Amino acid sequence: MRRTYILITLIVFFLQVSPVLVYGNTGQPGVTEERENRGAVRSAEEILREDYPEFRLLKEVEGRFSPCGSIKRLFLLNDTTRHPEIRNRELNLNKLLAYDEERGKMIEVPYWMEFLSEDNKYDRFLLEPILSVEAKLGPWNGYFYTYDLNRNGVDEIIGFIIGGSCFFPEVYEYQDGAFVATLGYTDPSGLFCRIEFPKERQIKIYGYGEEWDILPEYPWKLYEWSEEERRYVIIKEGVVGVLP
Numbered sequence: 001m002r003r004t005y006i007l008i009t010l011i012v013f014f015l016q017v018s019p020v021l022v023y024g025n026t027g028q029p030g031v032t033e034e035r036e037n038r039g040a041v042r043s044a045e046e047i048l049r050e051d052y053p054e055f056r057l058l059k060e061v062e063g064r065f066s067p068c069g070s071i072k073r074l075f076l077l078n079d080t081t082r083h084p085e086i087r088n089r090e091l092n093l094n095k096l097l098a099y100d101e102e103r104g105k106m107i108e109v110p111y112w113m114e115f116l117s118e119d120n121k122y123d124r125f126l127l128e129p130i131l132s133v134e135a136k137l138g139p140w141n142g143y144f145y146t147y148d149l150n151r152n153g154v155d156e157i158i159g160f161i162i163g164g165s166c167f168f169p170e171v172y173e174y175q176d177g178a179f180v181a182t183l184g185y186t187d188p189s190g191l192f193c194r195i196e197f198p199k200e201r202q203i204k205i206y207g208y209g210e211e212w213d214i215l216p217e218y219p220w221k222l223y224e225w226s227e228e229e230r231r232y233v234i235i236k237e238g239v240v241g242v243l244p
Contacts, residue, residue, distance in 0.1 A: 054079060065154060070102035168186065194243060218240050
């Protein structure tokens, strides 16, 4: 009788201290409810509200931005804490985020841009070469284009770097978990004046040259997508006296 009592006591003790196993969506044991709750995937709206309270949403852009299709939305944010004396402060793109719905996280795109107004003379000068490619790339959303230039099934971000005395086009693509710049164009003048797309997977850019304020010469560079280097590389360059 005493042995039976001791055996029952031990069984009750082990039932009380042993972990309870539950089954998740995979049907595999060993995942507790607490761990499932901690690993819950947050929605894009939750992340924006909780992690970026000082930013306001300018707009949302949809597309296919990753090979697996898990990145479908870009969020354009404006920093409400910036100094009010900055021009177009409330319209400037200060942060660009891409939402990975499979992992439930935001990926930052290293691109920002001041808003260009058609009411401003200098802005109109900058907008002219930008808007000239709408027929190829589709509607300009005010900050960049999205288009599959290299024909690999993933939409690229075609933007324009404006800072100091520089004004260049740049292309960004999602590769290996991050958005990277894949063009890298420069010109001695710090400016470009025209961008064209002669063939699929090619980009041709005209600049103003080193003495652009003296001699009317336009150096150009022809880029082509390289599968090996996973970026656009220069395949030809030259100079013209008159834009074609």
